[in-house]
Amino acid sequence: MTTSPPLGPSPAPFLSPVPFLSPVPETCGVPLFEPLRVRGGRQRLRRVLRRRRRAPAVVLAMSAAALAVAGGGEVSADPPARPAAKEQRRPAAVRLVSAPVRIADAAAVRLLHPGDRVDVIAAPNSPMGGGGTARVVATGARVAEVPRTEETRPDGGALVVLSVPRSTATALAGAGVTSQLAVTLC
Secondary structure (H helix, E strand, O other): OOOOOOOOOOOOOOOOOOHHHOOOOOOOOOOOOOOOOOOOHHHHHHHHHHHHHHHHHHHHHHHHHHHHHHOOOOOOOOOOOOOOHHHHOOOOOOOEEEEEEEEOOHHHHOOOOOOOEEEEEEEEOOOOOOOOOOEEEEEEEEEEEOOOHHHOEOOOEEEEEEEEEHHHHHHHHHHHHHEEEEEEEO
16 A cells, blocks of 8 residues: 655644743833813814704704695695595686677777787667666686777777687677677776
């Protein structure tokens, strides 16, 4: 039987520590010193600690104030309740149409400008003047177009274009057939 040589360096023999080879120096006394005092050191440290606490507190206070303003003054961890289905529905936007209206007084029409708001009043057409009472046909109608001065006729009035809802345009057309129309500025 043959023996194979060991695969690595052979272990070194265990060495025991020798106490007399590493002497420890003798202890010597440390002289007394006055304590060091740094001016404002304690206060400076307190200020730094206070600032570190103050900054997050300020941020939290500002956030709470912003949430209170945005939420109507209520701060709650619960999500806001959803309004009922009826309350969620917004009224449909009223579609405006252009309604040409003949105003009996051409001088009153010359006072109008596009963008003005007017009320349209219907006075009954009667030769005697006492056939009925005047009524308001449209309130807050926006003037879209007015005729130029040379287009108005003193005897026949003037044609003004108003932006009104469709139902009001129908009422204006009917009132224009049976009554004389006048405008008042809002």
